[in-house]
Amino acid sequence: MMKWITSWLLCCQLAYARPAAPAFTERIQPAVWAITMVMLHDVVNPPAASRYYAYCTAGAYAIVAAHNPGMPAAGSFIRSWPAFTVSAGKDAYDYQVAAVYCILETGRLMLPSGYMLEEQEEKLLQAFRKEKIPAAVISRSVAVAKEVAAQVVAWSKTDNYNKLSARLRYTPMKGEAYWYPTPPAYMEAVEPHWQTIRPMVIDSCNEFLPLPPVPFSKDSGSAFYMLSREVYDVTSRLSQEELLIASFWDCNPFAVSSAGHMMVGFKKITPGGHWMNIAGIAAQTAGLDFDQAVLLHMLTAVTEMDAFISCWDEKYRSNRIRPETYINRYIDIKWQPLLQTPPFPEYTSGHSVVSTATAAVLTYLLGERFAFTDNSEVMFEIPARSFDSFMQAAEEAAISRLYGGIHYRDAIENGQQQGMQIAEKIISKIKAVGVKPVSQNLTGL
CATH class of the missing domain: 1.10.606.20 (Vanadium-containing Chloroperoxidase; domain 2)
Structure with missing residues (x-):
């Protein structure tokens, strides 16, 4: 009773x-x-x-x-x-x-x-x-x-x-072709052993190896010199729209600005944080119910985690020199990128990999023509931007790295391909277990 x-x-x-x-x-x-x-x-x-x-x-x-x-x-x-x-x-x-x-x-x-x-x-x-x-x-x-x-x-x-802190301190590789800490802070390499982190969905950190990067060369007639020259030339004639795009997708969690003997740090959200907020915006724009919204956020986060693991595996394998270092050595000693060069190797472009992978998964869930307005950077006094699709936003995020002067074109384009392969694996696995596009349950999309 x-x-x-x-x-x-x-x-x-x-x-x-x-x-x-x-x-x-x-x-x-x-x-x-x-x-x-x-x-x-x-x-x-x-x-x-x-x-x-x-x-x-x-x-x-x-x-x-x-x-x-x-x-x-x-x-x-x-x-x-x-x-x-x-x-x-x-x-x-x-x-x-x-x-x-x-x-x-x-x-x-x-x-x-x-x-x-x-x-x-x-x-x-x-x-x-x-x-x-x-x-x-x-x-x-x-x-x-x-x-x-x-x-x-x-x-x-x-x-x-928890094992990362016990690993040997990372020492930059010797050689002209390899990454080396850049000014103004000359920060140490970020997460050089991240490839040892267990992935969520993909089988391993090296399951989706990107195409090999263009070989390093100092020869002014080489393909690598042309890649570097493109970064130099593009950044010298940026339009106001391109400047805004570079700033909008900067997503540098800690940029350092120097003035004389004083250095000031500026904090921003990460690429993953930016895309998590886009997932939240999309959930509200689509009017998802609670369960669908949780699913959307979780899959966005899981995709980001695997994309970073895959990308960081390649970064510390190819260990490629950044445009800032190469251009200062071989083209123009006074040149500076619009964005602060991140403290890790160049190839492939992290934002290109992560944005493409995340956008592709969001596209599967919400459709190819999902319009939204992204206000993620308003708190940093950067105006909101509107997009007709997630892939359009990802394309903009990727090319922003060229405008910002921190990536070569092959790192961007091959990074996008790498991100798409990661997304295809994740989508195939969730489809196999019955995760259907939530857009099928919505009207007006």
């Missing part, structure tokens, strides 16, 4: 008037953005940022998939996915409350300054209370979120990330 009464009480608590779907859906992007802001504070580098996004959205997807029989288990397409367990029964908590809270809680546990997310967690709880969600339901949902987040963190500790 007591057991029946307890079950009846639980059903009554969960039978509250749930807010309209958009109210919950619109909480996902702010939660992810809160993660982004903490990473901005911590100056998390681009590959590491993609890893945090992947794990922070993974737990949310695990909670959603457990409640939605139409969502395939992530273990069917993510190779290392563990068996998450939840002690509470499905009828004892609100899975949407738990999923959103799990994004923040995972970030709180994983990020160096994760404690900064505690304020966001409290604000989220206050919002749930205002929506008249029963206190007991909120409490049990938070408990589930914390339970799953703890399991996500335990899973993350098996991907080799």
Whole structure:
């Protein structure tokens, strides 16, 4: 009798008037953005940022998939996915409350300054209370979120990330053809061993090797000299639109500006952070329901993580010299790129690989002609830009590296091809387990 009464009480608590779907859906992007802001504070580098996004959205997807029989288990397409367990029964908590809270809680546990997310967690709880969600339901949902987040963190500790600090300090290769730290800060190489991180979907870091880079040469008649000369010539006659494009897609988490003996650092979101925000914009533009929005964010993050692993594997294999170093040595000693040269080898272009891979997965989910306005850089006083498709945005992100003076054309174009191959692998795996384009469930797109 007591057991029946307890079950009846639980059903009554969960039978509250749930807010309209958009109210919950619109909480996902702010939660992810809160993660982004903490990473901005911590100056998390681009590959590491993609890893945090992947794990922070993974737990949310695990909670959603457990409640939605139409969502395939992530273990069917993510190779290392563990068996998450939840002690509470499905009828004892609100899975949407738990999923959103799990994004923040995972970030709180994983990020160096994760404690900064505690304020966001409290604000989220206050919002749930205002929506008249029963206190007991909120409490049990938070408990589930914390339970799953703890399991996500335990899973993350098996991907080799914790072993990176024990590796030998990276020393730049000797030779004229190879990357060397660039001014003004001459920063050390970023994540030279990132290829050892376990991928999410692709089989290995070197599954999609790009075409070989154009061979290094100092000969003024060589193909490599022509690549360098193109960077030099293009950057000397940029239009206002090209200048804006370069700035919009800069995505350098820590640029250093020097004036005399003083250096000032400027923080921005990473390429992954930019595309995670695009995913949030797309989810709201399309009017996705909560479950679809979580799926969209998780697949965006997982794609980014694998793209960075693949790209960084090539970067430290080819170890190619940056345009700034080559042009200063062999063309014009006073030349400077529009954007600050990132502290890692040149080939392939990370933004080209990641943007193409992510845009292709988003295109599969939302369609080829999905128009949206990207305001990700407004906080940095860069105007929003509108696009007719995700691939159009990715094309612009890729060519921005030439305008910025930090990549050669072959690194951009071969990087785009590399990114497309990664996306095709991910799309084929999610299609095989029944992840259909969410655009099939929408109208007016």
